[in-house]
Amino acid sequence: IAGITQAPTSQILAAGRRMTLRCTQDMRHNAMYWYRQDLGLGLRLIHYSNTAGTTGKGEVPDGYSVSRANTDDFPLTLASAVPSQTSVYFCASSRLAGGPDTQYFGPGTRLTVL
Amino acid sequence: GQNIDQPTEMTATEGAIVQINCTYQTSGFNGLFWYQQHAGEAPTFLSYNVLDGLEEKGRFSSFLSRSKGYSYLLLKELQMKDSASYLCAVRDSDYKLSFGAGTTVTVRA
Numbered sequence: 001i002a003g004i005t006q007a008p009t010s011q012i013l014a015a016g017r018r019m020t021l022r023c024t025q026d027m028r029h030n031a032m033y034w035y036r037q038d039l040g041l042g043l044r045l046i047h048y049s050n051t052a053g054t055t056g057k058g059e060v061p062d063g064y065s066v067s068r069a070n071t072d073d074f075p076l077t078l079a080s081a082v083p084s085q086t087s088v089y090f091c092a093s094s095r096l097a098g099g100p101d102t103q104y105f106g107p108g109t110r111l112t113v114l
Numbered sequence: 115g116q117n118i119d120q121p122t123e124m125t126a127t128e129g130a131i132v133q134i135n136c137t138y139q140t141s142g143f144n145g146l147f148w149y150q151q152h153a154g155e156a157p158t159f160l161s162y163n164v165l166d167g168l169e170e171k172g173r174f175s176s177f178l179s180r181s182k183g184y185s186y187l188l189l190k191e192l193q194m195k196d197s198a199s200y201l202c203a204v205r206d207s208d209y210k211l212s213f214g215a216g217t218t219v220t221v222r223a
Contacts (some may be wrong), residue, residue, distance in 0.1 A: 012182060031209065040122075042201065042215035043157070050209075058210070060134050074118060090156060099164070105156035 003027070004106035006091050012112045013081050021076045021109050023091030031096040032065060032074040033058075033103065044089065049074055050096060059095040081113045116140050117213035125153045125220045134187045134217045136202035140194065147211065148176050148187045149201040157201055189219070197221045199211055 004025045013019050013044040025032065025100030034044040035058075043050050049068040063085060065077045076091075078085055088110050117139040138146070145164040147217040149157035163169055163178035163185060175188040201217040206212070207214055 025136075033210075040215055043203075043211075043213040045210060045212075048210060059212075077129070098144070098209070100145075100162040102159040102162065107156070109154050 004091055004093055004104060004107040006089075006109050008109060009107070010073055010110040010112075012114065013078075014085060015081055015113055017081050019078045019111070021089055021091075021111070023074045023103075024072050025074075025091075025093040025105060025106075026072065027093060027104070028071060029093035029095050029104075030071075032068065033092040033094075034064070034074070035078045035090045035092065036060065036085075037090060038087050046076065046089075072110070081111075083113045085111065086113045092096060095108075099107045103113075116206065118202055118204055118212060118214035119200050120200075120214040120217045122215070123218045123220070125222060128192055128194060128221055128223050130192050132192060132219060134189070134191045134200050134202075134219070136185045136187070136214055138183050138185070138202070138204050138214075140183065140204055140206070143180060143204065143207040144207050144209065146176075146178055147175075147203045147205065148185075149203060150216050151199045151201060151216065152208050153198070154220070160200075192221050209213035 007022045033048045047066040071077040091106040094103045118135045148160040151157040161176035202214040203211040
């Protein structure tokens with residue numbers, strides 16, 4: 001079944017540890033995105049990539065890094081996790097075609113940093 | 115950037131109609147989206163508006179006024195399964211989405 005997968009589903013992490021959240025899509029979409037969702041703040045864009053080999057910063061990029069080595073994968077890395085990075089992380093993708101082209105979201109990763 | 119406002123919570127009775135308003139201030143408007151998000155799940159696409167007017171899709175309709183920076187999502191014949199958060203999102207000229215904080219709708223029997 002086509003779509004976006006994320007791993008892990010949930011994780012509890014000690015502060016200071018390094019963590020990579022994985023995201024893979026099989027729809028051959030050009031663009032991919034990472035969001036964090038916090039209560040009362042909605043979805044906020046962390047980083048994005050409009051095509052393989054390029055990335056850009058979103059609204060809240062500090063403390064996170066991404067890479068886009070190929071079309072399908074877009075990992076998000078927390079180099080040294082802090083408690084304020086406790087959140088639900090969603091990966092999304094889109095064709096970047098304009099019009100009613102929407103973003104499709106993965107199931108999310110619930111991350112707790114202690 | 116975008117500044118997007120929508121009410122935090124709304125409650126309605128099964129079978130009723132609920133209207134969720136969204137106002138936005140934009141620096142490059144390229145479409146407005148509504149998503150539905152059930153608790154613990156990913157957002158899913160509901161509707162898209164880029165021109166002024168009403169778009170109808172079954173029990174759900176969405177309206178846009180670009181001059182007023184205003185949209186609403188209308189949910190008709192409410193069902194218990196419509197209890198969810200509804201997210202208003204504005205797309206900019208770089209195809210990035212900015213989201214409102216979401217409106218939690220509770221449908222009561």
